[in-house]
Structure formats: C-alpha cells, structure tokens
Amino acid sequence: MAKLTWEFPPYTKTIHRSGYPAINPTNPSNSAAGKVVLVTGGGGGIGKAIAEAYNKAGAKAIAILGRRENLLREAAAELEKAGDAKILYFAADVLDEAALKAAFAAVAKEVGAIDVVVANHGYMATPEPAASSDVGDWWKSYEINIKGTFLTFRAWLPHKSANSPTFISLNTAAAHMGIFPGFSAYSPSEMARGHLASHLQAEHPDIRVVSFHPGVLETDMGVKSGMPMSRDDMSLPSGFAVWLASPAADWVVGRFLWANWDVEELAQMKNEIVKNNELTFGVLGWPKQVEATIVA
Template identity: 35%
Template sequence: MAAPFPSPTAKWHTTTYPTLSPARPELSAKGRTVLITGGGTGIGAETARYFAQAGASRIALLGRREQPLLDTKASIEQINGDVDVFVAPTDITNKEQVDAAFDRFVGGDQPGKIDILISNAAIVGPLNPISSVDADQFLDAINVIIKGSLYVAQAFLRHAVPQDAVIVETNSSAAHLNFAPAFVSYSVAKLAVYRLWDSLGFEFEKAGMRVYHVQPGVVNTDMNKEAGGVKAVGFEDHVSLPASFNLWLTSPEAKFLKGKFLWANWDVDELKIRAKEIEEGSEFNIQVVGWPFGEKNWKSGWQVS
C-alpha cells in the first residue's frame, strides 16, 4: 500500500518481511534473556514468540492478567520447547510488584542478567479534549504511564549490564503528531515517556546501552480498539510487523539507529543503506526543527557557563 504518512523510505510495510525473519542468523537471540511488559497479548505476546523463534534462552512475560500470560507461555513452548518462559502477573505502577517480578526472574535456580527489555505496557487514558476533560483523570493517566516506565527502568538497571543492554520502548506517533484533540492526555504521556527512556540512554550512552523508541503501526490490539484506531483510520498493520521489528532492533544490524524514534513501517534495508548518515545526524530525534546545530555537535562542543 502507499504510505499513509510521510516516510523516509520508499517502501512502507504493513506486515513482516524477510529482513526481519527470526530465521536469519544475524537476528539470533541465542543465549539472550528477554523481559517483556504487556507480554500477555497483542504486540508484547507476538514479540515474545518472535524471540522464541530466534532462540532466546529465557523470556519473562509481565502483565496484569495471569491467564493471557499463561496462554502466551503455552504458545511459546509450542514454538520452542527449549525456551524457559517465566510469567508474573504484575501491575507495573506498583513498584513492589515490579521489583519482585524482576528479582524472581533472575533469581532461583537460574540466576543471571537481563539482556533485553521490551517496554510495551500502557493505557489510553481519558479520550477528551482539554476543554472538557476531567483534570484528575487527565493527570492520573499521565502519572500511571510515566510511573510504570520509571519503575520498570529502575528494576531493569539492577539486573542489566549496560554495555550489553538493549531497550525497545513501544511509543506512539501521538508523541510527535496531533491526531485529534481527544488524545491530549495520551500524547502528553507518550512524549514524556519518550524523554524518560531517551534520558536513560543518554545516561548510559558511553557504556554502550542501546535504547529505541518505536511507533508500532496501527495494530488491532485491545488498546487500539479502545482508542478506535483501526476503525477510525481505515487500515491495519499486522501484529507481526512490530514484533519482528522489535527483534531486529536488538540485533547488531540496528546499532546505527540507537536512540532514534522509529516507525515499524519503515523499510530497514533502505535505512541500512544510509546507516552512517543517520547515526551521525539528528534525523529521527524529537527536537526543535531548524535548530542550527546537530546533536553530535552540541554534545561534543556545548559548554555551560
């Protein structure tokens, strides 16, 4: 299909394609440990299945409801019986539950670090414009989304080795586009969450930590239905696209995109052709348009007086 949004690549994908295949040796997750929030359904569950196909050794699934987590665990074990799948019903806005889930995953009979974090849990919040939204509901939704990301980030840092760590956060185009006045609470929250994870990447940049921000597409998940996504826009992306894109981002091939805000629909083969240019420039960063200094320049030369 023709790209429904501006795109830096000529090809616009709505489903997975060969470069993102977990069968490619370049995308192998063999020996790696993965933790996925929002792992019971939708994009999180499908991402877990792609990591299983790629040979991940251990996968943790966190989510609020136990049965979807168990269902996803069973589907993973059918794909790859060698994967150790851990499930923990977890409210990520509850710090004690988050810490306990992370600690249980790396403890017990198989202690070890967590290599990859897929931060995928979120809520939509009130769908009202500023003129009519309830202020408490507006602020509560933003607080919930930011709090969950913060607790997960801090728990991950206790169990990750920065130079090996990869974080993929499911963000939203709502962080940098205004679609409708009703999405203001969600948009504010997702922009704040982008900055939270971007700050973590900045903090551990010299150690080699890789953080990616992803607009996953218009996937018919429960949260998307709540926001009226597929029905409202009139098209749909298959869940395999963001799931396989997430897997690809954790591979060495995607290192040049570290810190970038990316749409899963973009063609990675076209992006790879421009790898050096993208890596060294400010393209795909959320920043002031027209600011005369690229990110690389101000990081190396800016002084505070």
C-alpha cells in the first residue's frame, strides 16, 4: 500500500508532521523556566509527551493527572530521570470534582501557583451510527470532553498564577472540519468543548485559553477511530503545547489552532487573524454581505 500523505486542507503554506526549531522545547524563546505545569491524561500518549516537553523547556514543576496510578507512577519516574523539574502525580478522574480540587490544591501547596494547565483528557465513543450506538458510551464523550474540561478549569482558578496563566485544551480537527458518519458523539462533543473554551476566554480575559488539534498520532484513540491517515510525530503536539504558553503566542487567546500549522507563518498572519476574528467557531457564510439591510 502506498504511503498516505497530507489529507486535510491547510491553513499555513507550510505543514509540519514533526517538531521543528520554532516550537522546540529547548529553544530559549519557548523557555518554561520557573513555571508550574499541570497535565491531565499525563500518564501516557500525548499527555506524557507534553509533560516531557515542558521538562525539556525547564519547567520548575510538572504535575500529571490521570485515572491509572500505575501508569502515572511509571511516567513520573521517567520524567524525574529526564530533567530537573519537580514531578508530582495524582490519580484523579476529571469527572470527580472533589478529587480534582484536592489535586490542584496539593500542587499549589507543594510547588506554588499553577501557570499552565494542559487539558489533555478526552474520550471517543465507539464509532457507530447514532441510532444503534450504546447510549452510555455515546454520552460518555460529552461527559469527559465537556464536563471534564469545565471541572478542570474550575479546579484551577483558585490556584492559577498571575504570570500569564494559560489553559490549553486538546481538541480535534473533527470538531470543525466536516461531518463524519458514526462520530455523532465525538465530533459534536469536541465542537462543544472548543466553544466552551471560547466562553471561558471571554469570561476570563486575564487568562490565555486556547484549543488545538494535536495532529494524527499513534494513540489508542487513533486506532479506535479506524481512519487510515498519515501519522504525525509526538514531537509535534508536545512542542506546540510549549509554544502556546510562550510570549510569542500571547495573541492566540480564544482560538482553535492545529499543531501542524507553521507558527512563524501564523505570527506573520496575526493581524489579519485578529482583525477578521479567524480561527473561532461560527456558521460558515454568515454574515452575508448584502447591498442593504431591510428590516420588515
């Protein structure tokens, strides 16, 4: 079988499938020195890769949260060997508000106010037509993707730092790029999560809230989707997540980006993006430009 190439329409001329200098965690412009970072779903996959990237970027402390304590313990041990950051881990379900509050409070007490939160948790119901899907499995996508993000954000608020606090929400291109039969739980729930992030940004202008598509990666969720697409490298979303909390990304507030897009090209387009309110949720084609409006 021929190797598959880029399937999705671009936004920047340059499309990346792995890390590159501008988002490299060791690039001084992406330094996380002195920062306290918390990553949900941090025991493996993308979450673990993001924690590793912040470790390389010189973070002061990194806390990883997840449901499986054994995976968290192993990941924490690897992180401790790989860098100088203080590593903490907590077994906590993002739907357990009390556990989340306790974890955030414990992090703040031990290492200080939390600068960056990466909401990496997510769930994909088994791809199946809505009419024949298991209701509990179908609804679980909404519970974890939306309520879990909502509770994570609220648990952070009392413990956020005043140093450019940043809330990064992992999402998916499927939230906005079309209709996928069999994904009536996953795609709409991720669209709602993206729109939730926009509201959180509007309500908290002192916080940088941003959503991003991490690319197509070798994860359990990717296998579950059953979609045969080219794969990106973990160095892409992990480096991009570090860049999102850097001074260069101070303008991304309330927007939805893809890790595949070139950040230097995005910077050149910044004024146009902000002026036209691009990379935000809405209805395609609205408003329509008409010669005159008639109110009848």
